[in-house]
Amino acid sequence: MRAPKTLCPPPLSCRRMVLGVFELVVFVLGPALLAGLAGSVLGVGGGIFLVPYLTLMPALRLPLPQAIATSLVGVIATSSGAASVYVRDRLTNLRLGMFLEVATTLGAIVGALVAVYVNPVFLFIAFGGVVAGAAAYMLHTKEGARDRAGSPEEETGLAARLRLSSMYFDPEDRAVYRYRVTRPMAGFAASAVAGGVSGLLGVGGGFIKVPAMNVMMRVPMKVAIATSNFMIGVTAAASALIYYSRGLVDPSVASMVIVGVFLGTLLGTRILVRVPAREIRVVFAVLLIGVSVAMIAKGVGVLP
Numbered sequence: 001m002r003a004p005k006t007l008c009p010p011p012l013s014c015r016r017m018v019l020g021v022f023e024l025v026v027f028v029l030g031p032a033l034l035a036g037l038a039g040s041v042l043g044v045g046g047g048i049f050l051v052p053y054l055t056l057m058p059a060l061r062l063p064l065p066q067a068i069a070t071s072l073v074g075v076i077a078t079s080s081g082a083a084s085v086y087v088r089d090r091l092t093n094l095r096l097g098m099f100l101e102v103a104t105t106l107g108a109i110v111g112a113l114v115a116v117y118v119n120p121v122f123l124f125i126a127f128g129g130v131v132a133g134a135a136a137y138m139l140h141t142k143e144g145a146r147d148r149a150g151s152p153e154e155e156t157g158l159a160a161r162l163r164l165s166s167m168y169f170d171p172e173d174r175a176v177y178r179y180r181v182t183r184p185m186a187g188f189a190a191s192a193v194a195g196g197v198s199g200l201l202g203v204g205g206g207f208i209k210v211p212a213m214n215v216m217m218r219v220p221m222k223v224a225i226a227t228s229n230f231m232i233g234v235t236a237a238a239s240a241l242i243y244y245s246r247g248l249v250d251p252s253v254a255s256m257v258i259v260g261v262f263l264g265t266l267l268g269t270r271i272l273v274r275v276p277a278r279e280i281r282v283v284f285a286v287l288l289i290g291v292s293v294a295m296i297a298k299g300v301g302v303l304p
Helices: 021-042 047-056 064-088 094-115 120-140 157-162 184-201 206-216 221-245 251-272 277-299
Strands: 166-170 175-179
Touching: 021 047, 021 064, 021 206, 021 221, 021 251, 047 064, 047 120, 047 184, 047 277, 064 094, 064 120, 064 184, 064 221, 064 251, 094 184, 094 206, 094 221, 120 184, 120 206, 120 277, 157 184, 166 221, 184 206, 184 221, 206 221, 221 251
Parallel strands: none
Antiparallel strands: 166 175
């Protein structure tokens, strides 16, 4: 019986690039800053932007396993920078985040274990598909004051026992909104899927968790984004350890990604609380569509 085909057969042979300080600053720091900005504003972790860039940029062309591992490090940095600000501003629903993180972490571990044995062609095409889905969601989502107030239903069942409902202050219109969380188990299941996708593709999983919280659980969009940023760091850390144990993290590239992502996150956290998320979402949705097309094209062999 033939051994399963791996992304980097043992002993691990993924190409390691030696980049100078200038190349690291020009080709890694700047894009990582933009990825951190996007990840913190949209709650998606930034991996959606980092993985395609690291694999498609001619000066880098990292193998996909290394790109995923490096992206997960960047996602951890995004969460570390954004979560502290959003918790301070009381946008994050800590109880809800800890409840959903149980499912997300388990899914992330399973996804990272599976990714090592999956054909890279499938990963490119799958990544392009999920990015296209994220773009469609961003273009479709609209939220007014009535939506920000959340569900008018009374809190019952598991949501009531865990006291998941809360309130937040929105600087956009300087109003306080009290919201009630509904269908917690549906959100729990969606978070498990998000964790699996995170571990498999190196993204934060926020493009699944944010709409799940907003649509399924009736959590206001800004709270969903803030809570997602709080969660994605733990999710990424669970799967990043598996990639690191296989020698897939390039220290020089990863360190520059951390610096860039963290700086972008500091800027992004200031944007989210003041600018309507739907306006920012349109800009990044267009970018995501381009990324989706490029990744699928690479997967089917149109791009080298």
